Amino acid sequence: AQSVTQLGSHVSVSEGALVLLRCNYSSSVPPYLFWYVQYPNQGLQLLLKYTSAATLVKGINGFEAEFKKSETSFHLTKPSAHMSDAAEYFCAVSSMNSGYSTLTFGKGTMLLVSP
Amino acid sequence: DAGVIQSPRHEVTEMGQEVTLRCKPISGHNSLFWYRQTMMRGLELLIYFNNNVPIDDSGMPEDRFSAKMPNASFSTLKIQPSEPRDSAVYFCASSLGAGVPYEQYFGPGTRLTVT
Numbered sequence: 066a067q068s069v070t071q072l073g074s075h076v077s078v079s080e081g082a083l084v085l086l087r088c089n090y091s092s093s094v095p096p097y098l099f100w101y102v103q104y105p106n107q108g109l110q111l112l113l114k115y116t117s118a119a120t121l122v123k124g125i126n127g128f129e130a131e132f133k134k135s136e137t138s139f140h141l142t143k144p145s146a147h148m149s150d151a152a153e154y155f156c157a158v159s160s161m162n163s164g165y166s167t168l169t170f171g172k173g174t175m176l177l178v179s180p
Numbered sequence: 181d182a183g184v185i186q187s188p189r190h191e192v193t194e195m196g197q198e199v200t201l202r203c204k205p206i207s208g209h210n211s212l213f214w215y216r217q218t219m220m221r222g223l224e225l226l227i228y229f230n231n232n233v234p235i236d237d238s239g240m241p242e243d244r245f246s247a248k249m250p251n252a253s254f255s256t257l258k259i260q261p262s263e264p265r266d267s268a269v270y271f272c273a274s275s276l277g278a279g280v281p282y283e284q285y286f287g288p289g290t291r292l293t294v295t
Contacts, residue, residue, distance in 0.1 A: 097281035108184070108271055108286035109223075116281070155223065159281035165235050166281045167213070170223040 067092045067160040071171035079179050084128075084143040086174050088156030091137065097159035098139045099168065100130055104152045112154075115139060126150070151178045184287035186272050192293045198260040201290045204253055205274030213284060214247055214257050215271040223271075229255065262294045 072087040090096055097116050101109040113124025120132045130141045139156060153175045157168040185204040193199055205212050214226040227237040229249045237247070244263070249255040259266055269291050273284040 099283060101286075106288075108288045109273075109284075110286070111283045114283055161281075162236065165211075165228070165230060166275075166277075167225060167228060167236075168281075168284060169225075172222045 067096065067158045067169050069156050069158050069169055069171040071154075071156050071174050073174055074172065075175045075177060077177040077179065078146045080148055081145050084141070084146045084150065084176065086141040086154050086156075086176065088130075088139045088141065088171060089137050090139060090156075090158045092158055094161070098130075098132065099157040099159070100124065100128070100139075100141050101155045101157060101170075102126075102152050103155065103173075109155060112141070146176075146178050148178050148180065151176055184272055184274055184285055186270075186287035186290050188290060189288060190291050190293075192295065193262055194295055195263055196261045197294075198258065199262045199266075199292060199294075201257040201270050201272075201292070203255045203257070203272030203287060205255070205272070206285055207253070209274035209276055209285070210252070211275045211277065211282075211284075212249060212255050213273040213275075214255070215273065217269045217271060217289070218267075226257070259292075262292075264294045267292055267294050 068091045070089045099114045100112040103109045113122045115122050115132045123129045128143050153173045155173045156171045187202045213228040216224045226239045227247045232249045247257045269289045271289045273286045275282040275284045
């Protein structure tokens, strides 16, 4: 079965600093991977997705993630944090069951941005 | 498009009462998912539908939970009778297809409090 591990339930950075949120996956087949963001009192919003094309994926709001098969990782980065980036971030891996696709989510990482 | 619509946004009820949560998926999407989010357990998939047919309800916690999708534009999640441990945020999500790992689009959620 596919699974996702997000290292660190909370990450704190200063405004302008590099953001690095870690995600490792386990999958028996080539994975499709996703990063979602959840702002307070809102639903999850897709940031970016990896679907076996380019290993470096660019998303919205300046975020990007790199798929590394050898490390089974899909870490999310942003060169310079903004206060508006403060939110919870979820990594997810797609699973296929009997021809139907579902997403398995990690526990989430709360990003805190200080001035 | 208005996105996935959920109602109500907040529900407070007493233990033992029936609760019905509603969802309208994005027009043209043929897969619909119900999730529950809590601090302890994170984001859990409860049930999903494809072309209005329930595909997998193994995530439904107990027989007190039931879900229906009478047509392509409406789904309900019912809890009867409700218990305090059902307090959570319930999300509905929809996606374009089933056989390919399309991204899921989430509604704003219903925050349920059972006293």
